[in-house]
Amino acid sequence: MTQAPFGRRRGVLASIRKVGAYHLLEVVDRGGPDPEPGQFYMLAAVSGWGAGTDERPFLPRAFSCMGGSAGRVWFMLEDIGPGTHRLARLQKGEPLWLTGPLGHGFRMPEDGRRPILTGGGVGVPPLVMWSQALVERGARPTLQFGFRDAAHAAVAASFDTVQIATDDGSVGHHGLVTELLAAELHRDPHATVYSCGPPGMLEAIRRMCLEREVPAQLALESGMACGFGACFGCVVPLSGGGYARVCVDGPVLDATAIDHVPAH
Amino acid sequence: MSAVDFCGIELAHPIVNGSGTFDAIAAHAVFGDALLEDFPFSAFVSKTITLAVRDGNPPPRLWETPSGMINSIGLPNKGLAGYLEHDLPKLAALPVPLITNVMGSTAGELCELVAACDGQEAIRAIELNVSCPNVKTGLDIGADPASLAEVMRAVRPQTAKPLIVKLTPNTADVALVAAAAEAEGADAVSLINTLRATAQHPDGSGRPWLGGVTGGMSGPAIRAVALAQVTAVAARVSIPVVGMGGVQRGEHAAQLLRAGATLVAVGTESFRDSAAGSRIARELDRLEAR
Numbered sequence: 001m002t003q004a005p006f007g008r009r010r011g012v013l014a015s016i017r018k019v020g021a022y023h024l025l026e027v028v029d030r031g032g033p034d035p036e037p038g039q040f041y042m043l044a045a046v047s048g049w050g051a052g053t054d055e056r057p058f059l060p061r062a063f064s065c066m067g068g069s070a071g072r073v074w075f076m077l078e079d080i081g082p083g084t085h086r087l088a089r090l091q092k093g094e095p096l097w098l099t100g101p102l103g104h105g106f107r108m109p110e111d112g113r114r115p116i117l118t119g120g121g122v123g124v125p126p127l128v129m130w131s132q133a134l135v136e137r138g139a140r141p142t143l144q145f146g147f148r149d150a151a152h153a154a155v156a157a158s159f160d161t162v163q164i165a166t167d168d169g170s171v172g173h174h175g176l177v178t179e180l181l182a183a184e185l186h187r188d189p190h191a192t193v194y195s196c197g198p199p200g201m202l203e204a205i206r207r208m209c210l211e212r213e214v215p216a217q218l219a220l221e222s223g224m225a226c227g228f229g230a231c232f233g234c235v236v237p238l239s240g241g242g243y244a245r246v247c248v249d250g251p252v253l254d255a256t257a258i259d260h261v262p263a264h
Numbered sequence: 265m266s267a268v269d270f271c272g273i274e275l276a277h278p279i280v281n282g283s284g285t286f287d288a289i290a291a292h293a294v295f296g297d298a299l300l301e302d303f304p305f306s307a308f309v310s311k312t313i314t315l316a317v318r319d320g321n322p323p324p325r326l327w328e329t330p331s332g333m334i335n336s337i338g339l340p341n342k343g344l345a346g347y348l349e350h351d352l353p354k355l356a357a358l359p360v361p362l363i364t365n366v367m368g369s370t371a372g373e374l375c376e377l378v379a380a381c382d383g384q385e386a387i388r389a390i391e392l393n394v395s396c397p398n399v400k401t402g403l404d405i406g407a408d409p410a411s412l413a414e415v416m417r418a419v420r421p422q423t424a425k426p427l428i429v430k431l432t433p434n435t436a437d438v439a440l441v442a443a444a445a446e447a448e449g450a451d452a453v454s455l456i457n458t459l460r461a462t463a464q465h466p467d468g469s470g471r472p473w474l475g476g477v478t479g480g481m482s483g484p485a486i487r488a489v490a491l492a493q494v495t496a497v498a499a500r501v502s503i504p505v506v507g508m509g510g511v512q513r514g515e516h517a518a519q520l521l522r523a524g525a526t527l528v529a530v531g532t533e534s535f536r537d538s539a540a541g542s543r544i545a546r547e548l549d550r551l552e553a554r
Contacts, residue, residue: 006298007539044536055330058483060536099538102294223326225333226535229290232337233326242319243340248290262323 001104002033004228008060008097010046013090014072020154022122023088024066025075029098035068037130038105038219038252042227043075045086046095056082059225060097064196064251066125067132068101076125076155102227103251106130106217108137109192113215115139116191118181118205120146120165123197124155126219130194142184146177146201178204185212193255195219203261216255222246222262236262265549268306270504270527271426271451273361273388275306279517279545282508282531283365283391283430284311284337289354291538300359304534304541307527309363310347310355312393315373317343321476327463332483332510333532334461336476339367339393344380356386365430367393371418382423389426392419395434395457406457407435409444416448428506431455431497438493439500446501454506454529455497456490458482483532484510491519498524512540514547521548 014026035041042060050058061083066074079088090096106126109115115134117127124145134141143162147153150170156162163180164172173180178201185191189212195205196219209216224234227247235243236250237259244253265277281304288308292299320340327334342350347364355362364387368374374392381387394406394415405411412429420427429445431438433456442453458480463473472478490509498505507525510532511517517528528548533540 003296004294006295006302007543008537050331056328058328058331058536059333097537223324225326225335225532226538228294228538229287230285230538231326231335231535232284232287232320232340233323233335235320235323235325237322243323245290248294264324 002036002039002101004100004102005032008042008099010095011098013092013094013096015092016090021151022076022078022155025077025087025090027073027075027096027098028071029073030071032071032073032098033101034070035065035073035101036105037133038064038126039101039103040064040227040251041073041075041098041100041102043087044097045090046097048086052082052086054082057086060099060227061087062221062224062227062247064126064219065101065129067129076122078122099227103247104249106194106219106252109139110215113190113192114188115141115194116144116181116184117141117194118144118177119195120177120197120201121148121152123195123201123219123221126196127194128159144177144180144184146197147171177201178208181205182208185214189214192217199261199263206255206258206261209255217252218255218258218261219252220246220250220261265545266552268526270307271389273307273426275361275527277306277545278521278527278548279305279541280307280506280527280529281305281309281534281541282529283309283393284339285531286534287311288358289351295538302539302542303359304539305360306545307361307363307388308355308358309391309529310351310365311341312339312365312367313341313344313347313377314339314367315344315376317341317346321474323475324473325475327473327479329461329481329483329485332481332485334463334474334479334481335458336474336479338476344377348380348384352384352386361388362386363389363391363428365391365393367396369396369398371415374415374419375422378419378422378427382425387425389428390423391428391430391454393430395430395432404432404434406430406432406441409440412441413444413448416445416450420449426451428452428454430457432457433489433493434460439496442497442501446503450503452504452506453497453501454508456486456493456509459486459489482510484512486510487516491523494520494525495523511544514544514551517544517548518551
């Protein structure tokens with residue numbers, strides 16, 4: 001786990017680009033350490049944070065990074081609420097607050113298992129970063145992404161080997177990405193599954209992997225106030241009882257460790 | 265920075281943390297020794313410890329409000345035995361004095377907790393969380409002066425260490441409760457705790473969003489309420505007051521000090537900026553130097 005510098009620090013938006021339904025942000029983070037795949041940052045705009053609908057946003061927002069090295073970090077977001085709305089309107093050169101990299105990222109597959117990376121929607125970024133790290137380490141990951149429609153799937157167009165599923169059938173397989181995963185596991189179950197995506201998708205993947213006794217690492221998302229273990233707000237129920245904090249115990253947790261993925 | 269004497273404990277500056285708003289053990293794992301080199305508070309207040317282990321409330325536990333938030337965490341903790349065995353040795357190694365916060369639903373439970381803390385050299389002061397329903401009346405112990413006085417009469421003889429009563433703002437007259445705490449031997453009072461609040465599910469069904477149904481509101485949205493209550497309590501009692509509620513900058517801390525507080529606690533702002541405590545202490549120092 002890469003440790004974060006203490007306190008929030010100022011980054012600067014280097015670029016912002018709209019790709020289909022998503023915004024891709026490149027942030028200059030001088031002095032920040034390189035993140036590991038699956039780690040996340042807490043982000044907030046320095047100005048105009050709290051100037052939106054209902055005087056929100058107030059708290060910083062958690063985002064997994066899509067990549068990061070040499071003082072640059074990449075993020076992807078969809079403008080769906082007051083926090084993402086403000087961040088999507090950041091201008092090049094504008095400052096933003098960062099805390100991170102935070103949490104525990106993905107771990108290498110064991111026993112020679114092949115990595116299958118299955119996710120969707122705003123869960124794509126950590127899987128993209130992990131996929132690149134796996135390739136650098138000589139592994140050959142299978143990538144499967146699910147999206148609502150073609151506008152959301154556009155972000156995956158640059159990856160030539162990815163399997164795509166869309167809810168409306170406008171791109172790739174007409175149906176759920178979990179169906180693609182089931183087919184892959186049927187073909188060769190000697191795999192480790194890595195997943196990040198909406199709660200319903202993650203829960204379906206958790207169940208599928210448990211039933212087939214396939215190890216799975218799930219990168220969980222949760223509303224959180226702090227990102228460093230202070231607020232105890234971002235909990236997920238554990239299979240042995242009690243709760244884990246997504247921010248400091250995760251965000252990547254073994255499918256066997258959790259009782260279920262909360263539906264929010 | 266200006267040192268402060270708080271109940272006989274010398275603190276480097278007046279900024280501490282509100283109980284349950286900073287996990288120094290988790291933060292040390294996340295940020296490493298940089299946390300200890302610039303520790304953001306002049307004393308560390310633990311989260312609330314209860315006799316038994318508590319898992320806390322089912323999620324969701326958070327809701328963002330205009331300029332603030334509601335938490336419905338449910339006081340998860342390892343219980344007294346777990347705290348003493350696992351957490352206390354780590355908290356004792358922090359570079360600042362330790363205040364342990366405890367909560368019980370009966371006077372007997374609180375006595376057991378306070379007596380156990382009394383035996384620990386590393387614990388310099390004990391804060392009583394009295395925002396807990398009295399098992400007989402169903403009212404929060406800290407909402408009713410008579411109920412609080414009864415608990416204090418049982419608890420006070422259990423320790424010679426400073427006892428701080430954390431007052432709840434969810435009562436008719438907080439100054440009356442503070443006076444009852446002082447009359448029964450409290451060494452200090454701290455306020456305000458969070459304001460009781462709730463939120464509905466955004467799906468429009470009207471069902472509660474929070475797993476615990478209700479929670480406590482904090483952040484700058486409640487700062488003016490905190491200022492009014494700290495002012496009222498400081499005017500009523502002669503023991504030290506720890507003021508808190510929505511403090512984000514040195515000026516907000518200065519206002520609570522002018523209202524009569526001896527220390528100021530930072531809570532929600534630490535969620536937004538892990539180093540907020542030391543930043544606010546520095547800002548306060550610059551204001552005082554003017």
